[in-house]
Amino acid sequence: MPAHPDFIARFEAGLRGGDLPPGLTARDPAEVERRFAVYRNNQAVGLSQALALRFPVIRRLVGEDFFAALARAYAGVERPVSPVLAEWGAGFSEFLDRFPPLAAYPYMGDVARIEYARGRAFHAADAAPVDPAVFAMADPGRLRLGLHPSVTLLSLAHPAVSIWQRNQPGAGAKGALPAGPETALILRDTTFDVPVRALDVGEAALIGALLEGATLAGAAEQAQAALSDHNPQPLLVALLRAGAITHAEE
Structure with a gap:
C-alpha cells in the first residue's frame, strides 16, 4: 500500500x-x-x-x-x-468568469458573488444591535459606527443585483434591466433573512467609509462628495431596523 x-x-x-x-x-x-x-x-x-x-x-x-x-x-x-x-x-464566481460556454453571459460571475456573499452573511457571527438612543446626544464628528459582521459591500461590474432580484421566487420581469455596474449591500437582519440591496454611489460611499472606520460625519462627507444631494438618514435608519449597527463610540 x-x-x-x-x-x-x-x-x-x-x-x-x-x-x-x-x-x-x-x-x-x-x-x-x-x-x-x-x-x-x-x-x-x-x-x-x-x-x-x-x-x-x-x-x-x-x-x-x-x-x-x-x-x-x-x-x-x-x-x-x-x-x-x-x-x-469560494472560487465559483471566478470560474464562471472564465468558463467559455458562458462567455456571452458575463454577469454570471457577479450573480455568483452575490450568492456566495449571502451564504457567508447568513453564517456570520452574532452581534447585538446598538441602542438607537446613543444617537440622541452623539457628536457626528466623533461618532464611529461598527457594522454587523454580516455586512458586505460588493462592487459589481454588471447589474447583478437586479438580475438576482428578478430571479427570486415570486418575482417577475419589470422592464429593462439597468445599464452598467451595481453595488450590492448584503447583510443578515434580525429575522435571519439576508436581503440584497442595490446602492447608489452615495450610499456605497457611506457604507464603505463606515467599514473603514470613518466617523459618521466623515462618512457623510464622502457620500456627498460621491453624490452631491445624498441624504444619509434613510440608509442609516434601514441599517438600524435591520440590527446592522452593532456599536457606536465617540
Missing part, C-alpha cells in the same frame, strides 16, 4: 476519473471498478447538489441540466477542502 498522502492523492485522482486507487477489494474482484464508479457518481451528484443549494439563481439562469455539467466541471478544478460543503464555492 502507498503512504497515506499518496493514497489520498490517488484516491482523489480516481474520483476525478483516473485509475482506481490501490487496495480496493470486493468479494468478486470483477466488481471493484463498477462499485467504485457508483461511488464516484454519487460523490459527483452530491457535490452538484451542494453547489445548487449555494447558487440557486445560477442554477435557475442556466437550467438544471447545464448546471449539473457546470458543477462537474467546477469540481474538477476546485474540490472541497472542508467536510462542511456550505463552505465550498
Whole structure:
C-alpha cells in the first residue's frame, strides 16, 4: 500500500476519473471498478447538489441540466477542502468568469458573488444591535459606527443585483434591466433573512467609509462628495431596523 498522502492523492485522482486507487477489494474482484464508479457518481451528484443549494439563481439562469455539467466541471478544478460543503464555492464566481460556454453571459460571475456573499452573511457571527438612543446626544464628528459582521459591500461590474432580484421566487420581469455596474449591500437582519440591496454611489460611499472606520460625519462627507444631494438618514435608519449597527463610540 502507498503512504497515506499518496493514497489520498490517488484516491482523489480516481474520483476525478483516473485509475482506481490501490487496495480496493470486493468479494468478486470483477466488481471493484463498477462499485467504485457508483461511488464516484454519487460523490459527483452530491457535490452538484451542494453547489445548487449555494447558487440557486445560477442554477435557475442556466437550467438544471447545464448546471449539473457546470458543477462537474467546477469540481474538477476546485474540490472541497472542508467536510462542511456550505463552505465550498469560494472560487465559483471566478470560474464562471472564465468558463467559455458562458462567455456571452458575463454577469454570471457577479450573480455568483452575490450568492456566495449571502451564504457567508447568513453564517456570520452574532452581534447585538446598538441602542438607537446613543444617537440622541452623539457628536457626528466623533461618532464611529461598527457594522454587523454580516455586512458586505460588493462592487459589481454588471447589474447583478437586479438580475438576482428578478430571479427570486415570486418575482417577475419589470422592464429593462439597468445599464452598467451595481453595488450590492448584503447583510443578515434580525429575522435571519439576508436581503440584497442595490446602492447608489452615495450610499456605497457611506457604507464603505463606515467599514473603514470613518466617523459618521466623515462618512457623510464622502457620500456627498460621491453624490452631491445624498441624504444619509434613510440608509442609516434601514441599517438600524435591520440590527446592522452593532456599536457606536465617540
